[in-house]
Amino acid sequence: MKPFQIPLFALLLQTCLAKGVGVMEVDKHPEISDDGRYMSYSGPDCEPSKKRWGCTVNCKKKDGTVWSLAEDGDQEYASCCLPDQHLSGSNSTEWLCCAGEHEVAGSEDVGYSCCPTGFSFDGERCKEKKKCSNGKRLVNGKCVCPKGTTEADDGTCQKDEKECTSGLETGKCYTFLASNGHYLGMYKDKWYQAAGDDVDQRYGKFQLCKDEKCKPGQPVNPSDAVYIRDIYGHKPDGKNARQWLNHKSHGHHIGSTSDFEEAGEFSLSKWPCGKYCLSGFEDGVGPTCPNSHPSITFWSKDPQMCVPFELTEVPCDIKSDKNNCIWTNGDQCCDKVHCPAKAA
Template identity: 55%
Template sequence: MKTTKLSLLALLLQVSSLDAKMYKKNVLTFEVGPDAKIIGNKIEYSDPDCDPSLQCLTTKSCAAAGTAPTLSADKKYFACCLAGQNLLGSPDTAFDCCASGHDLVGSPAAGYHCCPTGFTFDGQQCKPVCQNGKQLVDGKCVCPDGTVDAGDGTCKPKPPCDSGLQSGKCYTFTAEDGNRLGLHSDGFYYAAPDSMIQRYGKFELCADEKCTSTAPINPSDKVYIKDLYGDVGTGTHAGQWLNNAQNGVHISRTPTFANAGQFSLSKWPCGKYCLGGFTSGIGPACPADTPAMTFYSQDPQMCVPFNLTEVPCDIKANSNNCIWKNGDQCCNKVDCSK
């Protein structure tokens, strides 16, 4: 009699144990032992908590059409899932059959649902999980105000407006009277009509002596200017630097980088740029109809306005074939829409 009672108690404990290893949230799921085997539409396994003195082999089959026993990735749980689905979840959350490329996500308050990898569940729908400081706006992860996407998924501070100038590129400088800045036969630079004694300059903007940088140029940057043309009439002595003549001395050329002028360029209204100095200002050297320029050490804000036009540094380069773009590249330099 006692033996019968003990056997009945053991059986009740076994049933209780089996009930405890069944999870009903989302999809009916059972915990299985390490010997679980799927044979066709059936699964055989031992109850993990079965008394070693008992044989607790269980066989289950899936009744719903198109489903079959599916083990979780750790082989500890099974449920009836459709072909191609994975059993995901845990006893602390829920279990569900999810398609490839999906995760089981959510929270105790919102519930749990299969959503694409990288998404979360808010109780109603799947929404992206924003990484790297991005914010969810209209269902998309975007960088916060004041920042932009860096191209690798992260956000970086939004840069100031681009100057449109770049070191390593070449430009012509056209004054407000329509004349281009260039070298005169007297060795100084003026904005004057081209002639046998005056020729316009093709100026390369450089960040250093090697002039290999191709970075954007900002108003706060130090700029060196190289005239790629040579002497008027002969072309000799090409590629010299505009020098650092100051306080009335006319700006001319120098082959010595240590004597090169340190310039700055800042956007000016109506599509112009103002040519100044990095620490000094630049202005007319003399009271003349066509004055030369000089650095003003005592007036760092002084500058001379020019229109800058990008031109090929090497007119023999085949890449020049690609200079013309759709439309007229000379137009729309100034936004007059308002």
């Protein structure tokens, strides 16, 4: 019920089941006399000629009513209620004089009434609202777990665990930076090692796949068998591009093969600070003979063995305009993951 301005003689006391009481829109903090009958205020219905001294209205003595104030938003409203009642409601519902510990309840469809605080009104009677337990909330008459939680077997709401991903996807290409500061790449068209680029060594650009066709967009998890394809060809003629890293083991250096049946089955596990550890799906992966430019090989006796690399996503095709969007997931150079600074 929208507020309306009424002259004093039209202010009528109505019961809690009435269609609403008349209210006056007044400025904040009007002055009310000690006996509650008189109110000095300023407001839209206060005539300009009277604003110098203010406006005063009173509740009818024979009604035994006194002024009661209520707020709706930033505005204050006033009406005459019995001393043991208070003004309750809003512009979007109705204004009623309610008893203590009661408030306006109901809806436009069924009407409004004064009900005990926390109760609802169905058009005929006040009803206690359904109470929810175990952290649930009442939504459309049903107790449900709040957003971000899931109901457990014992009925309680448990916080959803954040889904963690490796950040790696099939079909995408990455460089592998070893702990010695060099990229993993092909040496003299023979095997892969981590060494600086020169006439005999070139860094690799590796595409991650789960099958020979390399279906893109699939997440790469530590439990997945991953096949690794080197996009680059040999120096200096570019032949044998897009070959698979093979399954050389027990000290034999991992090289490349065009035969998918000979491709090695790898596994990548996420480590802190942007690193991943390269292992095998069934076997482990470790260094071959001691060397400042280590090569890698499969080791069947130690499936937990792995070699840490820092992976950075790079374009598979440097001529594609899609490369403009490669950095939309964040600054991969400077903010891959938060790593606390070491104490001095």
